[in-house]
Amino acid sequence: MTSPTTTPQDAAELAERLLHGPDPELERAVTILAHPEGSGPVERREALLPRYDAIVARVGPPTLLGGTGHGPSVRWHTAERTLLLAGDSSAATLSVHDAQGLARREFWDFDSGRPMPYTWQLDRGGPGKDPGWTFNGHSADYTWDEAEESLTLLLSSWAEHMPVQAPGDWVGFRLRISRDWKRDMVVGVSPTATGYEFHAGIYDLDHEQTPEHAEHMRARGWRELDEHRWWRVNIPETDPGAAAELSRVVISDVRARRSTCPAEVHAWDISAGDNGRLWVPGLGFEVHPRRGEHY
Template sequence: MIGMTSTSSPAAQAADIAEALFISAGGVGSAPVPVLAYAAGADHLARREALRPVYEAIVARIGAPTLLGGAAGGPSVRWCTPEKILLLSGDHTRAQLSVHDADEFERDEWWTFDRTQLGSAGEPSGFDALPYTWQLDRKGPGAAPSWTYNGVFVAGSWDHATTGLELMLAAWVEQYPVQAPGDWIGFTLWTARDWRRDMIVSYTPADHGRELAVCIDDRRVEQTEERRVQMHERGWQTLDEHQWWRTKLPETDPAAPRLIAELTIAECRARKATGPNELRAHDISAGDDGALWLTGLGLPTHPSRGEHY
């Protein structure tokens, strides 16, 4: 039986388990194996730093993953061959490893995406049901799945759009620095009814104390005192010399993802957008390295991953 022992560190044990599951024959379809239990009450940063040595030990033992990524509750990292997929996943209580038949896993995941509904206004959102909300393909070793979900989940209400963006930002804070240390991640947001004024939403771990940020091009608007008061009341902090309004918040604040999401959506609504379907996320990038897909953002993205049938 594969599992944790008490004779070595959690990181070393996790590496042993990953090697046994991925390199050795067998194990496909068995129950997930816990590799890390988070301390009771651990916050997002504590969970991130607890997972970091475990993740690094796994990579040192079996190599870099094929696909990086994460879900609303935890990581979704895959090491793939044509025959099997080793998945590092988890939630706010633990991280775990599981190994799957590649064809069955791809098919089951596709159907999970296809039947998931984000819900209507007043209903709970369905973001936590998605197998992953973001995925980054940096052409890592192995064989990336040939059958992927190419659809786009668009929130049916402004509340759900805010929730989707909040969960995406929170996932980046907890998951991204472990998987892609040193890199920034973000996208540009376009509004159909005010298409010449871009917003940029980003997470930059190296910008200490100001990691989560949103900014908007306001060059076409006269910066009167009334305008400044209006923008400050909406949640914007500063106006720079290029006439971009900016708000930056620390990753240490657990409310920061929500505040950035609320400000972003409020600005879109102030620019006369009537629904999330009128927005477009584009220039989606993770350190200008690889293809980043924001499947669970809750907003239309351009380009999409491909045609969804």
Template sequence: MTDTTGTVRHDAADLAESLLTHDDADLDRPFTILTHRQASSLVERREALRPLYEAIVARIGPPTLLGGTAHGPSVRWHGSERILLLSGDHGEALLSAHEAAAFVQEEYSRFDSGSLPYTWQLDRHGPGHDHGWTFNGHAAANGWAQTEEHLAQILASWAEHMPLQAPGDWVSFKLWASRDWGRTMIVSYQPSQTSREFCAVIDDRGHEQTPERAAQMRATGWQDLDDTGSWYTRLPETDPTAPATLARLIVTDLRARGTVSSHEVTAWDISAGDHGKLWVPGIGVDVHPRRGEHF
């Protein structure tokens, strides 16, 4: 990875300030502020970006909107006429500035055409202007394979970006399936739970907990049964396969309980530390409530 010495941090902060505030800033051009070595882990990428992100926030203030894509951050600072975007992928982190009205309208059009400019967005009423054009729809994944892929991507994105953007906060959601309505599965990322940050829990009280049932649940991917009759699996963020493993468990369990299509599944009670509104267009299933009017 590139180093993050004081000079590099200062340069990133200078760039952020100039892109957001200077009249002669070069708009719609991404500037690389950090490069990652090939095959770096999400934890390595997160910690490499941390000092630069903190330097930028110290210079220009907290973001207007937090968020991430399937492959990188999606953090925005909204000026009166300009948006500064921190983006990137597994290879690099980028800063770019955009004319606000054109940016939000183009992003709305991308959503409307079926693409995902971001996987999740957290609105904590940060400083800055509201430029409207927020997409109100939601596109669930097309089939189980895509649902599993989207779930894995959003879990990995939370692990890589939430501890940096919202230090200490957990993220969680609940899943219900229409053919098994009322049975709750809880999925979460909890950075305070060292070495078991990813977690899924399923209410299994409708079944007698026999040795045969235990073998069946473990074959599905569940690790153990708690005192309330719920099965759980906990995985460490340091395991690069953990998000995909948890996503596969979620889909396998839903299908084993009779769910035929991912369109029968709804995510609800979606929260990040019970603070702000967390929107998850990239979660892979339907959501409740949908994002409200915002024009």
């Protein structure tokens, strides 16, 4: 079970005071929810949801949705302040920051290779001022182990935080590899798809479906072939290893198709419910398009 630290009403009042009140204490993270050791992602998100809803009801929708590899990263911007909902597996916190100062610091964190301030960010045109200093670069991971870990953290974050921040929406992307460009793989998380929240599929039209080929596909982790010649794997979120297992299937498949490094794997059609712009700096593959202006 989860140990509440504040009520939803308390969290909402704190958010309003930090974002709009006089002389807030900058940079100080205030715990609004404490999770006991061993609590899972479903327990954590169910405990956070009423507090999140109360905050949104009080101060309005966020400017930017998002998450890290270990917690939420939701921002409300004014011209001078950024209210940040953050946390990890032990707690959720609220803090307020000088908007320009936080944006500059996070830009340099990305640029210098320090731990990422967020692994994904979703812009749905929420209210608030853009503080600038948005990092538009992207770097693929160097090793397959790094790419697998990055994908695991990203999928886990989506499964835990999308149902709170964007209830009912799926999230995912398509993958292509440089040496097998015509074949699509689809990877995603669908929180409303009970029993197969984590899923992936690959179109296999060009291969004769022999027993030998089926054996090779199953060895990579694919579980079933549908009538449209898509090999699929579906894993329920109740499986604590779901994100890691799905990541292993993805990496196993792209390596079996002769990819030599994560930079040869390209993610595109990256979307959350076909609504807004989703950026994934924490995905260890190349991404298209990259954030920002491109000429």
